[in-house]
Amino acid sequence: MPSSAYDPACLPDLLPLYYRRLFPFAQYYRWLNYGGVQKNYFQNREFSFTLKDDIYVRYQSFSSQSELEKEMQKMNPYKIDIGAVYSHRPNQHNTVKSGSFQALEKELVFDIDMTDYDDVRSCCSAADICSKCWTLMTIAIRILDRALRRDFGFHHLLWVYSGRRGVHCWVCDEAARKLSAAARSAVAEYLSLIKGGEETVKKVMLTDPIHPFIRESLEVVKHYFPQYALQDQNILGRKESEEKVLALVPEDVKKELQEIFQEERNPERRWRHIEVQAKKKQQTAKKRQYFEKEIMLQYCYPRLDVNVSKGVNHLLKSPFSVHPKTGRISVPIDLTDVDKFDPFAVPTISLICEELDRPKADEDEAKSEDTKGKENEQDSTEKRKIRDYKRTSLAKYVKYFDQFLAGMADSWKGKLLKQSDLQKEF
C-alpha cells in the first residue's frame, strides 16, 4: 500500500481534485434541497467558506447544484460551514433593508467536542484523541440519538464525524428545522446534565425522582462504564484520579472509602465499594443520595456545546468538508454499527486522491461508455464522478449518506403528494 500520510502543505493541490472528482455534490444538493418542498430553500441557505490563509467568507449562496459545484471548484474552500435558511438570498444580504434579512430555519444541530472532557480523561488532552477516549463519543451518540428519537419524536438524524476530535448531529425533520431559538435551547438544556465551568467540582446533581430520560441515559452509561472508566481510564487506579472521584462523594462516605481503599487496590472492587456505600446511604439519609450515578454521569455523559444548538443562525462545519489539520473527511457515521466506528479509519483527502490514481479495474467498460456518452456530456461527467468516489474508501460513507437521504425522501414524497392534492382541489 502506498504511503498516504497526510501533509497539510499538500492541501492546495489536493482540494481541486477532491472538489472536481470526489465531493458528492448530487447527494449534497438533494439533502439541502429537501425535495423542493419549500420554495427557495436551497437558494436561501447560507454557506461560508474558509479559504487559504484563514480568509473567511460568509453569506455565500447558490441558485442551483451546478452553481454550487462551479463555485466550490473555483474557490476550493479549506473548510465549508453551513448556516441557516434566510428570508432572502444570503449573497444579496447587503441589498435588503436591514432588519428584514433574517435567519428563518435551520436543522437542529449538536456539537460534541472531546476537548470538553479534558477533566475526565487521562489518556489524552486538548485536540488529541485515541481509541480509548473515543468511547465517550460513542456514548454521546447513543444517548442523544435515543432521546432525540424517542423523547422528541425526530426521525431524520445525520451523525457526522467532525474530522478531528468530535461529532456533530444534524436533526433534519421539518419540525426540527422550524424550531425557534427558545425551543432549541430548551431541547439542548433538557439534554444537558453536566453543569458548571472551571469553578465547579461536582457537575452533576440528581434530584428525586430520577426522570425517565436520565434513567434511560444511565442504562447506556452503565453498559460502557466498567470497560471505559474503570479499565481504560483507570479512574480508581491512580492516586490523583482516585482523589478526583472521591471529591464527588459526601464527606462522611469519603472518609470511609479512603480507609477501605488503603486495603483494596483493585479498581472494580473499589467501585463495588462505592456502590455499596451509595446503597447504604440511600437507605439511611433523609434526602435521596445518588452519588454513584452522579459520578458515572460526570465521567461519561455527553457534554454539549449549548451555544451551538441554540442559535438559528449558528454555523456548523459541513459534512464532507475536509479537516485542514488532519486531512480527514467529515463523514457520516453508520448508526447501526456505531461501536465499530473508528475515527482513525476515516479516509484522509490524500488517501482518496491516491486511490483515484490507481489503475481502474473496469477501465475498458469505462472507455466504451465514454465514447457513447459524447451526445450527453453532462450526463457522462456526472456518471464519471459517481464511479470516481466509488473507487475510493469514501464510498461506504457516501452509502450511509444515501441511506439517510432515502429515509428522508419518503417524508418528502408524502409532503409533495399532499401539496399536489391540495392544488387539484382548487
Place this chain on the structure above:
Amino acid sequence: MQFPSKKPKAVTDLKAELYSQPLQFYGQPPLENISLSEFESFAVDRLKLLKTVENLGVSYVKLSDDYKKKLDNEIKTQNFPHGAGEQTEKRRKDHISHFILRLAYCQTEDLRRWFIQQEVDLFKYRFKELECGEKLKFLHKNNLQYNTISAEEKDNLREKLATSSYTASGVKVEEQDFYKVPFQDALDLVRTRKVYLEEGYVYIPHNEIVTIVLNDFRTRLSKALALTARSLPAVHSDERLQPLLTHLSHSYLGQDYSVQKNVGKISLEQIDSLAGKSFPLCMRQLHQTLRDQHHLRHGGRMQYGLFLKGIGLSLEQALQFWRMEFIRGKVDADKFDKAYAYSIRHMFGKEGKRADYTPYSCMKVILSNPPSQGDYHGCPFRHSDPELLKQKLQSYKVSPSGVSQILELVKGMHYQLACQKYFELTHNVEDTAFSLSHPNQYFTESQKVLGGGKDVKRETDTLQRPQENSAARGLTREPAGDESQHLAEITKNLETDFQDA
C-alpha cells in the same frame, strides 16, 4: 393620546366586556382617548410595579409566601386589580398601562427581554391567585383548550408520569388530569425536565397548566413587541410622547453603563490593584484567570471586556491590554490582530454593526449563558461550588462569620445580596445605601467608598480597625463633588421628573 381606534361604538358596553375578567392576555389595544397626565401616571405606576416584581424575584424565592405578600401589597399600593369583585377602573388601568409600556420597551432586545420577564412573572402570580373556576373561565375565554389523555393511556404511562419530577409537589397521578401537548408549547417544563416527554409530546398534569398558559403569554407578548417595534417610527414622531417613552425605557435599571463617562481616567497599570480592591468577584476572577492563563474564552472576554469599557478604558487601552496579555500565552501578535482585535473593536462599536455593546448587568451575568467547560465567566455566587466559593472568600480574608453569612444568602439563591454582603464586609460599611444590580455599579460604589482610589491608605486603615466603621459609612453618604452630582442624576426619582413634565 389616541390608540389606533376603529369606531367608538357603545364604549361603555365594550368596557364592561373588556374588563369583565380579572386577568387578560392583552390581545386588544385600548380603544379610547386618554389624557397625557393619565398616560404618565399609569405608565409610572406600572413601571414601579414591574420594578417591584424584579426586585422581589431577586430577593425572594418566586411565589413563596413572602414574595406573594409583598407583591400583593405593591399591587394594592399602585392601585392595580387584585382579588375578586368590581374593579373596572383598576382593570382599565392594568390594560392601558401595559400597552403604554409596550411602546416604551419594544425598542431594543435588552428592553424587550426585561419587560417580558417582569410581565410574565406578574402574570404568573396573578394567574396562580385566581380561583379554580376563574382559571377555567380564563382558559375558555381565550380559547386555550388542551387535550386530556384517556384513563387507559394514563395507566400505561403511570410509572413514567410518576417519576417525572412534578410529583414532588405531592399530587398523585391517579388524582389528576393530564394534558398532552406538543413539546414546543411547554418549553419551560421541557427545559427543566419537569414533565414526561414521548414522541415529541409532553404530558402535563393539571396543576402545571400555568406553564402552558405562560408559554402562550410569553410568545404572544414577544411577537407583539416585535410588531410594535416596527410601527414605532410613527409614535416617535409625536413630540409629546417621544421624550416620555425614552425616559420610561431608561429607568428600568437605573443606569446601563454603556455611555462612557470616565474614558481615560484609568491607566492600565492601575488595573491589578483595582481588581483586588474594587472589582466584584466575577470580574476579579476573570482578571486573575487572564493574568494566569493569558487567555479567556469568548464568554469571559465579553463579560470582562465590556466591564472594562464601562469603568473607562478607551478602545486603544483595551486593545493594548488584551494584546499584551494574549501574546504572553499561545497567541502571537499577528494572530491576535487577525482573530481577536476585531471583536474588541466590536465591543466599542467600531466594527460590524456598530452596535454599542452595553456592559452586562448582574441579572444578565447570572441568568444568561452559564459557564461551561473551560469557562471562568458568570457570577461566582451563582456558578461556583459553595466549597470553592468558601475557600476563595477565606483567601480574600473574609471573616468566618462573614463567610457563613454570605453562604447562607447563596443557599437561598440571593446571589446579588450575597455579593452586596461581600461588598459591605470588604469595604467595612455596615449598611450600603444602594441596591446592587450591576458589576459596574459595584465598582463605582467601591471607588466612592475608597475615595476615588486615591485613598488606598484609608482603606487599609479601616480594614484593620473595624471600630472606625462609622467613619467609613459616612463616606458613602457624602460622596464628593462630581460623583454625587452624577449619582443624584441616576437615582433621580421618576416621579419628580414627571411632575415637571
